Amino acid sequence: MTDKTIQAAFDRASDTFAATGVDVAAALAQVDEVPISLHCWQGDDVRGFENPDAVLTGGIQVSGNYPGRARSPQELRADLDLAMSLIPGKLRLNLHASYLETAEKVERDAIEPKHFHTWVDWAKAKGIGLDFNPTLFSHPLAADNRTLSHPDAGIRRFWIDHCKASRKVSESFGRSLGTPSVMNIWIPDGSKDLPADRFTPRNRLRDALDDILSEPISKSFHKDAVEGKLFGIGAEAYTVGSNEFYLAYAAKRGTMLCLDAGHFHPTEVVSDKLSAVLSLIDEVLLHVSRPMRWDSDHVVLLDDETQAIASELVRGNVLGRVAIGLDFFDASINRIAAWVVGTRNMRKALLRAMLEPRARLVEAEARDDATLRMALFEEHKSSPWGAVWDYYCSSRNAPVGLSWFDAVKTYEHDVLAKR
Ligand code: RNT
Numbered sequence: 001m002t003d004k005t006i007q008a009a010f011d012r013a014s015d016t017f018a019a020t021g022v023d024v025a026a027a028l029a030q031v032d033e034v035p036i037s038l039h040c041w042q043g044d045d046v047r048g049f050e051n052p053d054a055v056l057t058g059g060i061q062v063s064g065n066y067p068g069r070a071r072s073p074q075e076l077r078a079d080l081d082l083a084m085s086l087i088p089g090k091l092r093l094n095l096h097a098s099y100l101e102t103a104e105k106v107e108r109d110a111i112e113p114k115h116f117h118t119w120v121d122w123a124k125a126k127g128i129g130l131d132f133n134p135t136l137f138s139h140p141l142a143a144d145n146r147t148l149s150h151p152d153a154g155i156r157r158f159w160i161d162h163c164k165a166s167r168k169v170s171e172s173f174g175r176s177l178g179t180p181s182v183m184n185i186w187i188p189d190g191s192k193d194l195p196a197d198r199f200t201p202r203n204r205l206r207d208a209l210d211d212i213l214s215e216p217i218s219k220s221f222h223k224d225a226v227e228g229k230l231f232g233i234g235a236e237a238y239t240v241g242s243n244e245f246y247l248a249y250a251a252k253r254g255t256m257l258c259l260d261a262g263h264f265h266p267t268e269v270v271s272d273k274l275s276a277v278l279s280l281i282d283e284v285l286l287h288v289s290r291p292m293r294w295d296s297d298h299v300v301l302l303d304d305e306t307q308a309i310a311s312e313l314v315r316g317n318v319l320g321r322v323a324i325g326l327d328f329f330d331a332s333i334n335r336i337a338a339w340v341v342g343t344r345n346m347r348k349a350l351l352r353a354m355l356e357p358r359a360r361l362v363e364a365e366a367r368d369d370a371t372l373r374m375a376l377f378e379e380h381k382s383s384p385w386g387a388v389w390d391y392y393c394s395s396r397n398a399p400v401g402l403s404w405f406d407a408v409k410t411y412e413h414d415v416l417a418k419r
């Protein structure tokens with residue numbers, strides 16, 4: 001597509017949207033500023049850099065053996081540099097504690113900001129913010145799927161101290177980069193078969209979290225989030241950190257609540273939970289992902305639920321209270337393409353939501369005109385939002401259409417295939 005055809009299609013589309021009362025220029029300015037946090041773990045199949053033979057545990061699994069997995073922080077940053085150059089709009093990077101950089105072995109309860117300084121320098125040079133996660137899986141002390149709720153006080157202490165050390169790292173990100181780091185706690189704790197006591201592990205988890213959060217940290221540098229889950233592999237009967245547990249925890253203790261789109265019963269949707277949760281909780285972290293039957297973590301598509309999540313954020317005017325993170329891992333396709341497709345889709349969904357004829361919809365609903373409301377929704381689906389997206393990409397020097405694919409393929413040939 002030439003600049004001229006992109007511009008002409010955009011001009012026509014702008015007229016169409018203007019006729020429905022939508023300000024396209026305002027939408028473009030707004031969509032560009034919404035931060036989306038890329039998850040570092042898509043680039044190396046959630047292995048991290050603690051040890052080259054790391055085995056992923058905790059009931060999450062990555063399948064596939066597509067060539068080119070990043071094996072070092074340098075390779076991962078190079079891959080991220082390429083992915084980020086192909087995605088328009090404001091980005092962040094979400095790191096796990098297991099992505100530290102050290103010459104000597106550092107135990108998880110002893111991690112410090114200095115072990116992440118190269119990531120901070122890289123983020124500073126790119127002008128992006130960082131987010132963080134303690135890593136409570138893929139470790140001998142998490143081998144039995146119990147961490148913060150473990151009956152052994154010593155093991156619990158180890159994981160509490162890891163989370164405390166992680167908060168310091170997260171705070172250092174916020175201080176160095178001038179934008180608060182959202183730190184998300186997810187634990188794999190649960191049991192395969194029916195437990196006799198569901199109460200005690202949850203009480204232990206509550207007390208462990210209270211201990212972790214006991215030191216106040218300014219929210220201008222660091223924010224705590226907690227992520228629930230319905231079940232995991234090996235935790236089919238009981239998950240200690242369920243959604244209800246963390247919903248109550250976040251409401252009572254004032255943390256953010258993390259909603260992962262793949263962590264609910266198949267007919268439950270995060271898009272409907274946003275307005276429910278945000279009526280009583282200040283801030284939410286999203287793990288935008290794609291559930292597939294019993295599994296989660298597939299690459300984000302521009303599907304109905306991704307669109308519904310984006311539309312809710314825009315309709316409710318809550319973008320300032322919701323941190324958007326991604327969470328998927330696919331090793332069966334080019335890993336950089338997975339980032340590019342998933343992240344572009346999230347931003348596309350946001351743009352499409354911003355082009356919705358909001359005033360007319362609200363007015364139709366106020367008059368109880370469900371017929372017009374449905375007709376407007378349906379018409380919007382085939383509105384020329386794609387022309388606005390193309391123009392947006394081109395105006396931000398990001399590839400238009402599938403032109404990003406060649407860059408990924410060239411890199412695959414020149415770099416990934418040689419790993
Ligand atoms: C696992 C959670 C969690 C992880 C990452 C790697 O079910 O979704 O967010 O995917 O921490």
Ligand code: ZN
Pocket residue numbers: 186227260287327
């Ligand atoms: Zn998640």
